Amino acid sequence: MLIFLLKRVGVVIPTFFGVTILTFFLIHIIPGDPILIRTGERGLSDERYAEMRAEMGLDKPLWKQYVTYITGVFSGDLGKSITTQVPVIDEFFTLFPATIELSVCASILAVSIGIPLGILTAVRRGSFFDYSVMTVSLTGYSMPIFWAAIMLILVFSVNLGWTPVAGRMSAMYWVERVTGFMIIDSFLSEEKGAVLSALRHLILPSIALATIPLAIVSRMTRSAMLEVLNEEYIRTAKAKGLSPFKVIFVHTLRNALIPVITVIGLQVGTLLSGAILTETIFAWPGIGKWMVDSISRRDYFAVQGGILMVATIVIMVNLLVDILYGVINPRIRHR
């Protein structure tokens, strides 16, 4: 198990460096200049432009800028945002809890509904229920998030008035930031009704963000279950006279879960990128919208830092999935 762990961690280090090199050079290679974008139609004099580039360290050769950047990374300094002059790491952690809160809610929704649906449709393969669930999940998978989100808002918030339109908290509550997680912060505040408001604000964005992972998880569970159900050891289990419950949950599900867990792990990346659209539409103050804004402003430091942080998290989650994979399936760690 230790060798297995070391091997997996060994893969992570070059990946991390690859990410720093890729993000750094990509954002610098694409056309656009943070100073020119910022000053717009007004522009500025050549001397002032040169002065500002020097102040930001952009006048140095690219490789030197990379060395400065990577040295900073190892001392925990990702630089300051060109736009706000706030350290990138502070901006990231100000916004990241909102993204986590939303992603966790969406994941819980996707897994808690997706896996049971997958099991049920596999067991009742070919039934009307199977077909209708799979059709709905295909629709969910192919629906653009922004369209689905606007539809949800129009139906449930504007027409029915059941849920708030957007944001994390009603304007009537004053919730001070403590952890950055609105559910916890509203609980800590003495505002009555703030927790309920935070939960109500989570409903629509979670549904919108969970649509695609839910469709993927349910379809994946279904096909993995079907594959395992056809295995000979399942036939043996049935022949031994085990109850259908034991056959499905103990013998089939445990084996079928392996690819499903991989998919869930990969969905973390999808959730974070899907969050860009969901966050913009639902005015959700997370890192998705911040990253997009930073890219359009060519805020090099925010983009480099933000992507690096997200990539590190995705790498870590996948490492965790790999390890979990090894725990569930001993054959993998012995290979």
Next chain:
Amino acid sequence: MKRLFSIVLLAAFTMISGAAGVFAKTYVFCSEGSPEGFSPAFYTAGTTFDASSRTMFNRLVEFERGSTKIVPALAESWDVSSDSLSYTFHLRKGVKFHTTKNFTPSRDFNADDVVFSMGRQHDKNHPFHKVAGGLAYEYFNGMDMGTIIKSISKVDDYTVRFTLSKPEAPFIANMAMDFASISSAEYADKMKAAGTPEKVDLEPVATGPFQLVQYQKDAVIRYKAHPDYWAGKAKIDTLVFSITPDSSVRFAKLKAGECHSMPYPNPADLDLMRNDPNITLMSKEGLNVGYLAYNTTKKPFDDRRVRKALNMAMDKQAIINSIFQNAGKVAKNPIPPTIWSYNDAIQDDEHDIDAAKKLLADAGFPNGFETDIWAMPVQRPYNPNAKRMAEIIQADWAKVGVKAKIVSFEWGEYLKRSRKGDHQTVLLGWTGDNGDPDNFLYVLLGCAAADNGTNRARWCNKEFDDLLLKAKETSDVAARTKLYEQAQVVFKREAPWATIAHSVVNEPVRKEVVDYRIDPFGGHVFYGVDLK
């Protein structure tokens, strides 16, 4: 409505500090984005000014709400010396600064605050000049204030004198701009002594009608009314900016009663807004112009007849109908009609294909020629879809034999290359900064601007330039008006641009909002607004 009412009601109960029996009024504005910061001197974005200078700060002079007229603010009056080189401001007494958790002011606003706020931008050796790190005083420098102002001096506690290095009539209008906002010098001294000078800009202390209480990036900004505001406490007690980037969602929030007003509606939603019984759609002509500049240093655009002919070939009304969806107006002058000295007597070039062909033939191009049209890659109020606009112009010009290729670059690159004059014709525009005609005419069409590149036509006409320079030398508005009117005649005759459009600003507000006025500068001002 029900929800808004309950917000107001509940806010009243939760306001512990509120006087018994008085209902606190909370105004929610669904803003479009986060401010870059709260110290206006460093930024140029309207979103930042809405959240900072227009709510929390005052300036010596200000624009009257809803107009471009300059009115006294922190200065009660001002005198200009006969040589137009010295501006003396007489300051208002009894103006109170905000009290914050870091700072309790011990004195009222006075000349030291003016010298501090303007001096730190002007003097490179000022102890607070570099406090904000890499942030430059973009607008101060952009308006060339560093060169215009020679010195700033305190005459006495309530008198400040600005000495200029050259006569500059628009100076007073510049002083009403956001970058000239005044903050507390006493607070700066205190923060410097405490070893935290950066707090001056991160948590600024000013005199404005609202005071910042809470900011959560990309989520919410809360202000409370400044109880001792010199012009009287605001009619709303709490002002909330609920940051909502998507325009359709802002509209949904407005409909659901989650906010009272919103900026930048989607043009496709305007009819729905007009028909909604709970919403009033307000409109006003914007302080901007969208234009196509001919590079007059390149052939064949050095010939006035060619420029005139292409202007005549363009069907501008069709452009307005198609691109602006009626939220725009055909432009005939380089300044918008909302600015004083707009010359309404000028006749626009008629859309006449035959006359255009004849002019081209006279200029030696009976069969037309090949050229390019540069189209911006971004949306701007003065041009919501430059690529589509370029296509319409391309089709119009084809009718007179001119074959145009549409070119576009990334925005920064586009600005840089067009500044260098790489283009033959370029689509661009301008939004006014200070409501002064000079801010359009001199900045975009003067000879100095032809050298530094903001004059994209690279057009330098002595007759035109002399009129502008003369207008800078006098602060007599009537005399300046005459000079600018003449300048517009020269512009029309010479046609360095095809003036295309002035956009119309639309802002929906809920019916319960009282006395909201659209700001011609595109900002959002809430002092003076009330709720039914």
